[in-house]
Amino acid sequence: MAKFSFEAKGANGRGFRGEIEAASEAEARIKLRAQRLVPLRVVSKEAKASVVKKVGLNKVRAKDLQIFTRQLATLLGSGIPIIQSLDVLARGARSPGLASALMDVVAQVSKGKRLAEALADHPRVFDRFYVNMVRAGEESGGLDLVLNRLAVYIEKSVKIAGKVKGAMLYPAIVMVVASGVVAAILVFVIPKFQDLFKNSGQELPGLTRMVIAASDFFVSYWYVIVGAIVGAVMMLVNYYRTDAGRATCDAVMIDMPILGDLVQKGAVARFTRTLATLLGSGVGIMESIDIASKVVGNHVVEQALLRARDSISEGKSIVVPLSKEKYIPSMVTQMIGVGEQTGNLDQMLNKIADFYEDEVDAAVGAMTSIIEPLLMVGLGGIIAVLVIAMYLPIFNLAGAAGAG
Secondary structure: OEEEEEEEEOOOOOEEEEEEEEOOHHHHHHHHHHOOOEEEEEEEHHHHHHHHHHHOOOOOOHHHHHHHHHHHHHHHHOOOOHHHHHHHHHHHOOOHHHHHHHHHHHHHHHOOOOHHHHHHOOOOOOOHHHHHHHHHHHHHOOHHHHHHHHHHHHHHHHHHHHHHHHHHHHHHHHHHHHHHHHHHHHHHHHHHHHHHHHHHOOOOOHHHHHHHHHHHHHHHHHHHHHHHHHHHHHHHHHHHOOHHHHHHHHHHHHOOOOHHHHHHHHHHHHHHHHHHHHHHOOOOHHHHHHHHHHHOOOHHHHHHHHHHHHHHHOOOOOHHHHHOOOOOOHHHHHHHHHHHHHOOHHHHHHHHHHHHHHHHHHHHHHHHHHHHHHHHHHHHHHHHHHHHHHHHHHHHHHHHHHHO
16 A cells, blocks of 8 residues: 545635555545545655655746746647647756756646646645646636736745845844954954053053953854854744744744834735735635635734634635734725625735735835934944043043143
């Protein structure tokens, strides 16, 4: 008996993942149906392992995936058969990981496998969102239209993610540079003054003694300080990779002043854009919310969406659970309610996404305009303290010489 990984949907629309033992893929699907599950994807563990090995660890950039998606939509819209279209794009792909995956997809589709199922065998390249979009396009008969919509989504998603990351990265870079400047002063400048003060025989001011002590400590134990900083960063990164760490860090970030507003708006923009794209392509509401929660980028908002999904499975409106969530703005729930009542939920979600993407632009500008002067003032203040500490003894010597 072989083991198969599966993704399936229950009678209430809820998604299920797991493993099942069976003699073949067909038998695995039969067993799942016997459990009242609709199999969406069934892959043997051996086949999955061979695919991962074949594709390797080459990461596919979102830009490469967006270009491929747009090109595939254009070829299919021109009437070129899907196998021929995939073959052409596989040969012309610049990304080794994407080219390897596409070659395998061509082989699988040539054997009669559906495109969505073939793409699902390469989760490192085509995530669950991408596969479900393609599946919806195949079932609706408008695969080229769905692919065009998918290409637009990837482009906008990369843009919004880049702005949020850039806004977070800027202060970090400034702080690293500032730390480097201060360290250079402590290592190379302060010791020069220290030699001068030893020959003067004068008692040094308290501030000067503190700075000299800090310089001596840094010069003597710089490797301990650097090691502690690197170790702390690595520990934080590893902690964030755990479920508990991600939940804690995301909760702290979304509650932070200035930064929290940016994180919240970015998460809302991603969630509404993803949900709009999925619903507009014919994916069910339960599956759409489940996928949107995974790409939102913040654990707090993700849990809010999952609670909304559970409420919808009980027959309630999506507005009811979302309106109770602290981090979902009331304007969002009101517009979603209007979209539900008018039957244009996907269009309304796209409008919300457009609004919050503009809000992210404004928040990034505001954050930069506030943080930049604060960081400059902080760095300038530290350097000013170091300079004053070094020149205080010189001023005292000059004053003593004048009095004499």
